Amino acid sequence: MTTTLKPVDAVLVGFGWTGAIMGQQLADAGLSVLALERGPWRDTATDFATGFAQDELRYMWRHHLFQNVTDDTLTVRNHLDQEALPMRHLGSFLLGTGVGSGGVHWNGQIWRFLPSDFQTKSHNQQRYGAKAVSDYDLTVQDWGVTYDELEPHYDTFDKLCGTSGKAGNLNGQIQAGGNPFEGARANEYPTPPMTQTYGPTLFGQAAAELGHHPFPHPTGNLSQPYVNPLGAQLGKCTYCGFCEKFGCGNYSKASPQTTILPYLMAKPNFTLKTECEVLRVELSADRKRATGVTYVNSAGEEFFQPAEMVILSAYVLQNVRLLLLSGIGKPYDPKTGEGVVGKNYAYQTMSSVNVFFDDKLINPFIGAGALATVIDDFNGDNFDHSGLGFIGGAYVGGMVTGGRPIEMIYTPQGVPAWGLEWKQAAAKNYLRSFSFSIHGSCMSHRGNYLDLDPTYRDVHGRPMLRMTFDFTDNEHKMSDYVTDKAVEVAKAMNPREFKVNRRTGSWSVTPYQTTHNTGGAIMGDNPRDSVVNKFLQTWDVPNVFSLGSGAFPQNAGYNPTGTVAALAYHAAHEITTRYIKAPGPLVAA
Amino acid sequence: MGSAGAAAAAGIHDGELGAPPQTYTGKVPWQEGAADAPPAALGTDFRFFTPAERSFIEAAVNRLIPPDPAGPSAVEANVPFFLDRQLAGPFGRGDHYFLGGPWKKGAAEQGYQMRFSPAQLYRAAIKAVDDYAAANFHGAAFASLADADKDKLLKGLEAGTVQLGDGVDAKSFFAMLLQNTKEGYFSDPLYGGNKDMAAWKMIGFPGAHYDYSEWVTRHGEKVPYPTVGMKGRPGWSES
Ligand SMILES: Cc1cc2nc3c(=O)[nH]c(=O)nc-3n(C[C@H](O)[C@H](O)[C@H](O)COP(=O)(O)OP(=O)(O)OC[C@H]3O[C@@H](n4cnc5c(N)ncnc54)[C@H](O)[C@@H]3O)c2cc1C
Ligand code: SF4
Numbered sequence: 151m152t153t154t155l156k157p158v159d160a161v162l163v164g165f166g167w168t169g170a171i172m173g174q175q176l177a178d179a180g181l182s183v184l185a186l187e188r189g190p191w192r193d194t195a196t197d198f199a200t201g202f203a204q205d206e207l208r209y210m211w212r213h214h215l216f217q218n219v220t221d222d223t224l225t226v227r228n229h230l231d232q233e234a235l236p237m238r239h240l241g242s243f244l245l246g247t248g249v250g251s252g253g254v255h256w257n258g259q260i261w262r263f264l265p266s267d268f269q270t271k272s273h274n275q276q277r278y279g280a281k282a283v284s285d286y287d288l289t290v291q292d293w294g295v296t297y298d299e300l301e302p303h304y305d306t307f308d309k310l311c312g313t314s315g316k317a318g319n320l321n322g323q324i325q326a327g328g329n330p331f332e333g334a335r336a337n338e339y340p341t342p343p344m345t346q347t348y349g350p351t352l353f354g355q356a357a358a359e360l361g362h363h364p365f366p367h368p369t370g371n372l373s374q375p376y377v378n379p380l381g382a383q384l385g386k387c388t389y390c391g392f393c394e395k396f397g398c399g400n401y402s403k404a405s406p407q408t409t410i411l412p413y414l415m416a417k418p419n420f421t422l423k424t425e426c427e428v429l430r431v432e433l434s435a436d437r438k439r440a441t442g443v444t445y446v447n448s449a450g451e452e453f454f455q456p457a458e459m460v461i462l463s464a465y466v467l468q469n470v471r472l473l474l475l476s477g478i479g480k481p482y483d484p485k486t487g488e489g490v491v492g493k494n495y496a497y498q499t500m501s502s503v504n505v506f507f508d509d510k511l512i513n514p515f516i517g518a519g520a521l522a523t524v525i526d527d528f529n530g531d532n533f534d535h536s537g538l539g540f541i542g543g544a545y546v547g548g549m550v551t552g553g554r555p556i557e558m559i560y561t562p563q564g565v566p567a568w569g570l571e572w573k574q575a576a577a578k579n580y581l582r583s584f585s586f587s588i589h590g591s592c593m594s595h596r597g598n599y600l601d602l603d604p605t606y607r608d609v610h611g612r613p614m615l616r617m618t619f620d621f622t623d624n625e626h627k628m629s630d631y632v633t634d635k636a637v638e639v640a641k642a643m644n645p646r647e648f649k650v651n652r653r654t655g656s657w658s659v660t661p662y663q664t665t666h667n668t669g670g671a672i673m674g675d676n677p678r679d680s681v682v683n684k685f686l687q688t689w690d691v692p693n694v695f696s697l698g699s700g701a702f703p704q705n706a707g708y709n710p711t712g713t714v715a716a717l718a719y720h721a722a723h724e725i726t727t728r729y730i731k732a733p734g735p736l737v738a739a
Numbered sequence: 740m741g742s743a744g745a746a747a748a749a750g751i752h753d754g755e756l757g758a759p760p761q762t763y764t765g766k767v768p769w770q771e772g773a774a775d776a777p778p779a780a781l782g783t784d785f786r787f788f789t790p791a792e793r794s795f796i797e798a799a800v801n802r803l804i805p806p807d808p809a810g811p812s813a814v815e816a817n818v819p820f821f822l823d824r825q826l827a828g829p830f831g832r833g834d835h836y837f838l839g840g841p842w843k844k845g846a847a848e849q850g851y852q853m854r855f856s857p858a859q860l861y862r863a864a865i866k867a868v869d870d871y872a873a874a875n876f877h878g879a880a881f882a883s884l885a886d887a888d889k890d891k892l893l894k895g896l897e898a899g900t901v902q903l904g905d906g907v908d909a910k911s912f913f914a915m916l917l918q919n920t921k922e923g924y925f926s927d928p929l930y931g932g933n934k935d936m937a938a939w940k941m942i943g944f945p946g947a948h949y950d951y952s953e954w955v956t957r958h959g960e961k962v963p964y965p966t967v968g969m970k971g972r973p974g975w976s977e978s
Contacts, residue, residue, distance in 0.1 A: 190758050196773045202969050204947040207926035208777050211918075213835045223837040228848055235845045235852055238837045348958040388950040399949065415767045425760040447760035511959045515944055516951040555925040555944050567897075568803040568917055569890070577809040580942035605841065658848035 152444065157456035158184045158421075161443055163428045163472065164464035166251030167711060168697035168718045170406035170414065171310075172461050174380070175722035177420040179730060184455065185420075186445050188427035189217075189248030194407060198254075198397030203390075206554045210395045215255050217245040221609035224467060228620040228656045230484060230597060236606050236614065241660035243667060244395065245465065249424065250406040252465070252665060253711075257394035257519030257551060258370030258403050260313045261708035262304050262716070264530040265297035265333045270593070270704055273531060274541045282541055286622045287596040289487075289494055290541075291703040294675035295684040295720070297333045303719035304712060305337055311404030312376030312384050315339035315368030329365045329524075331532045344373045344387065346523055349512045349584035353548020354523035356642035362525040367547060369520035370404035380413040391552030393519030403519065423447075429610060431460050431476035431694060440478075440694045446610065458733070459693050459725075462671075463718075466700035470600045470670035471615040479681045479690050482599050484618070490681050492601045494594035494669040495617065496705040499544070499625045501588045501633045501653040504560040505645040512584050514553030522547035522587070525639075528632045529707045530591070540627040544590035544707045546636045553580065560585060563649045586636050590629050590653075591707040592668070595622045600670040620656050629653040666710050671700035673717075676739065683737040685729075686721040692735045695721060777969070780824040780931035787827040787858065788819070791880070795865045796822060798882035800920045802889045810941025811934065813920055821923030821932030822861075831858030851911055857919075864912040867903035868892070928968045936966045947972055 159181035162169045169185055177183045192198075192215075208214045217240070225234035246252035266273045270290045274282045283290050307313075317338045318328025343366035346354065354364035371387040378384070387402040401408050414420055425448035432441045432454065442456035462469040473479055473491050482493035524547040526532060535541060552558065560583045561575040603616040621629075633652055640648040674680025677689035686701055688694045697718050699710045706713075724736055761768070785793055800813035800822075813819075825831060833856030845852040855863060872881045876888055884892070895901030896913040903909045923932030925939070927947060933939065939946050945964040949972075954962050 191761060191763065191768055193767070193769050195769060197775050199774060200949045201774070201972055202776050204949060205777055205927055205929075205969060207922055207930055211922055211926075212830060216835075218835050219837045220833070220835060221837075226849055228846070232846065233843065235843055235849045236837050236839070237849075238851045239835065241850055345955050347955055351958060386952075388952050389955055390949045390951070392949075412767055415763065416765065418765055421762060421764040423760060423762050425758050448758055449760055451760075511961060513954065513960075513962055515948075516954055516962070553944055555939065555942060556921050559942065568893075568920075570805050570807055573804055573807065574809055577941050580944065606839070656848050659850035 152452045152454050154454045154456065157442070157458070158182045159457070160184070160459040160461060161186060161455055161457035162461045162463050163443060164188070164251070164462070164468065165249050165422060166246055166463065166465065167253040167406060168714060169463035170250070170253070170410040171715055171718045172463060172697060172722055173420060174410050174414045175719070175726060177414060177417045179726040180419065181730065183420045184457070185422045186426040186428055186443070186455070187249055187422065187424050189251070189424065191424050192249045192254060192397070192407065194397065194399060194401060198399050200399035203396055203399040204392040206392070206556050209255070210554065210557060213240055213244070215246070215248065215397065216240055217247040222614070224615040224617055225603040225606050226617045226619070226659055228618070230618060234603055234616045234618070237659050242658065242663045243665040244662065245467070245665065249422070253405045254397045254407065255395050256711065257709070259520040259709040260308070260311060260368045260370050261712045262333060263297070263706045263708055263713050264331065264532070266531045267706040268293040268296055270541070277531065278535055278541070282535070286624045288622070288624060289594045289596050291494070291672070291674055291679060293703055294673055294680065300713070300716040300720055301333065301336060303716040303723070305335065306719050307712060307715040309340055310378050310380070310409050311370045312340045312372050312378055313368050313370060313404070314341040314343050314373035316343045316366060318365060327365060329526050330363050331526045331529070339368065341373050341376055344369050344371060344518065344521055347389070347513070347516050347521065347550055348510065349514070349550040350521060350523035350548045352510070352643055353586065353639065356639050357523070357525045359642055360638060362527045364523050364525050367520050367522040367524050369518065371518040371520050372402050372404070378409055380410060382409050382412050384408050387518050389516045389518050389521070391515045391517040392554065393517070394551055428464070428472065429612065431472060431478065433476065433478070433691065437477065438691060440691050459695070462694065462696040463698065466667050466670060466698050467600070467615055469696050469698055469700045471602070473671060473681065473688070473696065474602050475612060478688055478694060481601060484597050484599050487596065490672070490679065492599045492670050494672050494703055495598050495600045495619055496592040496594050496668045496702070497619060497657070498664040498666040498705060499590035499592050499621060499629045499653055500663050501590070501629050502651045503586045503588070503633065503636045503640050504583055504649045504651070505586070505640050505643055506560070506562055506579050506583045506647050508582065508646045511581050512550070513581060514550050514558065514584055517550040517552040519551050521551060522549035528635050538627070538631060540624045540631070542591035542593055542624070542628045542707060544588045544628065544632040546632060546639065547587045547589065548584065549587050550584050555580070560649070562647050586640065588629065588633050588636050589707060589709070590625065590632060592705045593622070593624050594669060594704040621653065626653065666699070666705065668699040668702040668705040668710060671696045672703045673701040674703065685724040685736045686717060687736050689739055693733060695725070697721065777929060779929045780821070783820070785820070785823045787823045787831065792862070792865050793819060794882040795869060795880070798889060799893065799916065802886065802893055803917055803920045804924055811937040813924055815934065816924050816932055816938050817934040818920055818923035818932050821926070821930055822919055824931050825919065826858045826861055832856055853906070853908055853911060857915060860907070860912055860915065863905045864903065864907045867905045867907045868896070871901060871903055929970060936968060939966050
């Protein structure tokens with residue numbers, strides 16, 4: 151039996167980064183807001199206090215904070231002719247759950263995409279010709295929103311987090327010490343950049359010698375104490391080295407907990423319900439309006455929650471699945487290329503280079519989630535792609551996020567994974583090595599998409615999401631090209647030796663790569679090519695909004711959350727200033 | 740599940756399954772003194788492995804991380820005890836694994852595809868490897884093989900060139916065994932392995948510290964901090 155509850159103005163499905171941002175914006179506009187979160191409540195003192203936060207086994211390997219896939223996972227395959235099978239254990243990406251979700255156990259790498267990233271199709275077409283964007287069956291698109299439109303909202307997120315960094319482009323003026331390739335920012339970062347440890351410093355010196363433009367990675371690990379505009383206080387990062395995949399015990403990592411919740415939870419017009427999983431969005435008989443959502447709680451009770459507005463903030467994979475399960479938008483068909491929901495699923499193309507020294511103590515355990523010196527010279531369209539045979543790029547970062555020994559012992563080329571040789575190499579190299587991360591874009595492709603699995607079902611009997619994905623030649627060529635550039639930096643450091651871990655072969659569910667899944671609920675300027683408009687409003691059902699990286703028509707060579715947050719603020723601004731006065735489509739179809 | 744006592748009373752639990760639904764409005768629902776502290780491995784007895792399985796495990800993990808002057812072997816680091824407690828607990832039961840059907844073989848890229856929980860897999864695989872050893876090495880169990888033969892067999896499992904019976908995928912078992920062995924070697928001693936933090940000392944990892952501020956700019960210097968586990972830290976409480 152389903153119990154019908156009292157209506158609310160807005161219901162949020164999921165309460166991670168996007169849910170918290172939108173919840174705060176809508177609650178401040180005076181709406182009655184209810185957040186439904188499938189996982190538990192979490193706070194710093196209870197769940198990741200400094201007495202036990204530095205537990206590699208429990209948090210990283212036993213997935214203590216991550217989604218438990220026991221009763222719901224997704225199925226995966228590389229291409230259409232294969233049968234998709236369930237991802238039985240998390241690996242390639244570590245899906246979040248619970249209040250704060252990925253915002254709790256992220257690195258805090260805060261990026262803006264390049265202005266040209268928002269025009270992937272038109273920009274590359276204009277510069278390199280039509281073939282550049284159609285080779286390899288690419289299906290790249292423009293976003294329908296520009297960097298300039300998002301700039302104030304990127305700025306809002308920086309101020310929320312207290313992002314530590316150095317501007318490289320202030321209102322068009324290139325600044326020493328920052329990223330000279332970035333889009334113009336109206337303001338300097340709220341706090342100065344992190345102090346670099348030894349590894350990133352060596353990387354920066356070598357990159358500069360080669361004529362590149364190194365700068366400190368912008369971080370949500372704070373270089374100094376900070377009070378944000380919502381009155382939330384963050385502390386100074388202590389370089390504990392248990393950052394990504396862990397919660398921060400020091401209140402030094404920007405997260406919904408440290409930046410929004412103290413403010414939002416105190417508001418009387420905001421309510422959070424935990425252990426409540428939304429099964430689907432309910433639509434009116436004409437399917438043009440959402441009436442609310444149906445959810446089931448951990449006691450097994452089912453409810454219908456009526457709402458004037460439904461905000462999907464359940465992370466890209468569950469957002470797309472809920473759209474498909476609820477019949478919102480036309481599902482994408484990779485054979486005909488028709489339909490949009492599930493289209494252009496993309497990811498991140500990662501490779502790395504490990505460097506080993508005899509004479510330098512790197513001390514990798516002194517680290518932070520976003521601690522790196524990076525070069526952006528080979529990202530996006532920051533370099534001439536003529537004749538290279540690919541579009542896109544990557545940043546290269548000399549990163550030291552920590553030295554957690556189960557995950558992060560590097561051994562030289564040719565050393566086996568176990569036995570005496572491995573043991574001796576681990577003992578010899580642990581303190582004297584570190585890694586460069588080559589963090590690459592991933593263009594969208596006709597055959598990469600999300601739909602509902604025909605066979606596997608979750609504990610509620612709903613079809614699981616099915617992911618069909620592989621890297622294309624465009625991605626392999628891009629990754630090899632930028633990895634070669636990273637190798638040049640490695641050589642310039644004069645290490646004893648180095649090891650190159652290229653992005654070879656097909657995408658695999660192990661090992662961990664990134665939790666930067668994108669697409670499937672893509673944005674654009676018309677309903678034929680996209681699921682949502684530039685304000686993340688679904689074209690088909692105007693009182694349903696889909697937040698998060700699902701809106702990316704393809705993925706850029708940066709971590710996504712800065713852009714995810716900017717898009718959420720951009721949408722929130724339009725909802726609170728226009729939509730609530732006159733509900734309806736915010737962009738004419 | 741999470742540690743008993745205070746944590747259970749506060750409604751805190753391991754992962755998102757099984758907690759009661761809650762409604763929060765008007766305040767941050769923080770509870771004084773509540774702590775989701777980790778569950779320590781207690782006792783010294785073996786609860787999961789039979790004596791024959793224990794012989795296999797000791798022999799296998801000591802080939803994965805053998806004795807030498809640089810640091811402890813896996814057995815010296817108490818990895819078999821760690822594995823026993825892991826397999827007797829939530830990990831062994833397949834907490835955080837989806838084990839529903841149908842079960843198909845799949846491509847390597849699709850990852851783990853067996854129906855077995857980790858505990859079931861160890862049980863079946865140890866028998867299957869011992870059967871294989873007996874059939875191919877003159878009736879001997881794995882533990883009584885010469886080191887070179889043990890390594891040969893382990894390499895065969897790793898590469899998937901050794902075919903095992905009883906529905907055991909050799910490669911998946913080897914990958915799990917190696918991963919769990921490194922976990923027992925390098926995880927906090929709280930979980931029963933990494934005895935005396937000797938594996939951490941071997942590589943130079945100082946352990947569960949939480950503040951390296953002083954050392955950020957002291958490039959290339961040796962950090963003189965004593966090695967500590969979570970239990971050695973202020974703020975640790977056995978809740
Ligand atoms: C280890 C790790 C490191 C990362 N590092 C970085 C980084 O450095 N920089 C960066 O930019 N990004 C990083 N990310 C990615 C970042 O965490 C995500 O981009 C961000 O959290 C996405 O926010 P979201 O609101 O879309 O989803 P989430 O924060 O995941 O929140 C979604 C919420 O919805 C809930 N939910 C899902 N389905 C339902 C349902 N049906 N009913 C109710 N609730 C539901 C989930 O439980 C979850 O709480 C990292 C991620 C991981 C895992
Ligand atoms: S590295 Fe810094 S921000 Fe990250 S968890 Fe540790 S103290 Fe917090």
